[in-house]
Amino acid sequence: MCGLAGFLSTSVHPDATAGVITSMLSNIRHRGPDEAGYYLDDGIAMGAVRLAIVDPADGSQPMSDPSGRYWICFNGEIYNHIELRAELARLGRPFRTDHSDTEVVLQAWIQWGSDCFTRFNGAFAVAIRDALTGDLVLARDRYGKRPLFYADHGDDFLFASEMKAFRAFPGFRFALDPSELATTFGVWTPLPDRTPFHGIRQLPTASVLTLSGGRRSLRAYEDLGFDVPAFDGTEAEAIDFVRDTLRTSVEMRLRTDVEVGVYLSGGLDSSIVTRLATRLSPHQVRTFSVAFQDRTFDESDSQSLVAEHLGTLHCTVPITSADITDNFPAAVYHAEVPTFRTSFVPMFLLSRHVRDAGIKTILSGEGADEAFLGYSLFRETLLREQWNELPDDERRTRLANLHPELAHFGPAHQAHLLGLYQQFSEERLPGLFSHEMRYQNGRFAARLLADRRDPFADLLDLVAAAPGYAGMSAVHKAQWLEYKTLLAGFLLSTQGERAALAHSVENRCPFLDPAVVRAAASVNLRYDDGQTEKAILKKAFRAELPEWTTSRPKQPYRAPGSAAFKDSRPEYLELLLSDRELAKIDCLDHTFARRLVDKIMSSPVEEISTKEDQTFVYLLTTAVLNQQFVLDDGSGRHGASVPGDLDLRVTVDNRRAVQKVGER
Secondary structure (H helix, E strand, C coil): CEEEEEEECCCCCHHHHHHHHHHHHHCCHHHCECEEEEEEECCEEEEEEECCCCCCCCCCCCEECCCCCEEEEEEEEECCHHHHHHHHHHCCCCCCCCCCHHHHHHHHHHHHHHHHHHHCCEEEEEEEEECCCCCEEEEECCCCCCCCEEEEECCEEEEECCHHHHHHCCCCCCCECHHHHHHHHHHCCCCCCCCCECCEEECCCCEEEEEECCEEEEEECCCCCCCCCCCCCCHHHHHHHHHHHHHHHHHHHCCCCCCEEEECCCCHHHHHHHHHHHHHCCCCCEEEEEEECCCCCCCHHHHHHHHHHHCCEEEEEEECHHHHHHHHHHHHHHHCCCCCCCCHHHHHHHHHHHHHCCCCEEECCCCHHHHCCCCHHHHHHHHHHHHHHCCHHHHHHHHHHHCCCCHHHCHHHHHHHHHHHHHCCCCCCCCCHHHCCCHHHHHHHHHHECCCCCCCHHHHHHHHHCCCCCCCCHHHHHHHHHHHHHHHHHHCHHHHHHHHHCCCCEEECHHHCHHHHHHHHHHCCCCCCCCCCCHHHHHHHHHHCCHHHHHCCCCCCCCCCHHHHHHHCCHHHHHHCCHHHHCCCCCECHHHHHHHHHHHHHCCHHHCCHHHHHHHHHHHHHHHHHHHHHCCCCCCCCCCCCCCCCCEEEEEECCCCEEEECCC
């Protein structure tokens, strides 16, 4: 795990290049505090900050091949690097390090070109420079576990793991983009290649961007594939298949030179990961959880039950509403996007505790719901798809099972729900049938903007152009949308990678092993009718976990939203949401925003709807981002971290054919 940054420039004076790249890296030093380095050549600078987890002694970056032609800056981990290294060695590729996965990536690139990315089982973003041709290649992993942003600035081209690195580039200014905000509010995250800021793009998942001789090409190296052959065996064999595939995935993710902990939410997915880690780890596993003061959101009883059952060294971090509001601006600074939930703030605090405990790497259960149809959204899609063929009593039964944890899905509200689901039994937005009900909250949130642009126009274009999308089943379309939007855009980034890396912690996700995703696709709906979430997964681990863990209804991870701010009333709230401050965000509908804030702050919590709560968090995060990125003077106000000195242990300046290596 690391962070990278760089630029191709004709405007930066050669004497200033080293200072600019150093400042860019300083802005993301939290991603890799162990060491840093940069590489300079004619017109290019690229560098990395390193969190040393694999081969700490030899894995310094930037790294070159023995010829000095190819240079790499790498963020992430390749879990199958041992197997790839052996294969590359048999092909004659030379290695200088003991077991650095960075060198494996570089040699794989030299051997196989961009086809190498399909061979990687890992989480990565990478920049590779060919000093002979001058080509620059940027690439990103399949599911979006590691970020990579880029921007044109005049004739210059910038790239970095986090957008805040661009703040250090001379003359670069941030501006909110109203059209991208509309999409973000509607879809709950920016689209795969977008950001909320004008002119800044994100490299889509499973994509390669090549800059060569003034030309630029962007292509996907792999598509999401759910349409795999159904598992050809008995249910018992399928259960063994899923269990063995997950075991291998966890085993590969325990390959580190540091201790690995586990985030234990108390739910099925993290409990399975913990179970497997306790079997495979050479040490007693340490687990970490958050416990909410508000019992509505708290799962500490389930966490303790699992931890005791599996014999882990368990640590719980208590979270109050004041903890959320006090740390909200700093967490938003690291997230860099407007969000609809505050749930990333407790994860931000949890990662700080994990790092204070001396842990650099953790495992989590992220990705299980998308792979094994764990969300009620998938059951809801099947229900709505079959709605007009179902008898009324079955509609009622299946509706009651969709969200047993929500009061408004109770018997008193069933007549209303029957009418609502009848309205959404036919597709309205082409290709978005599965998500049309969810997106109603997005339509409300988009009213924050003065320009009432269709928040779904760009998503409709995206799915219309996606290869193979039109021919997918309704459930596969739902999975595709979850992988491309909420998983990559929020769960893996804002709530995952960005919250963890804010405190220099790497997050590894065994359920996002491509073999696990394929295994899930081969058994989903093969041995059940889709009305029980993760049916095969539960059967695979039922005997190894507390009975309650596999039998209880799914409890989504949530945190207090607007209620936290009503309770705590942080000092910055009045400033950010004052008429004067909101007026500085040109794209807002200031009348709507004012009414919303007044409604939230003056109404009892029970009178605030989900869409109002969500829209309030969008408004507040947008106001924080406007302060930190658009209006900020670089002073580090509102919780923004202030860059400090870097431990630059590797610098390479090809312009003068000088190499300086720090103490190793």
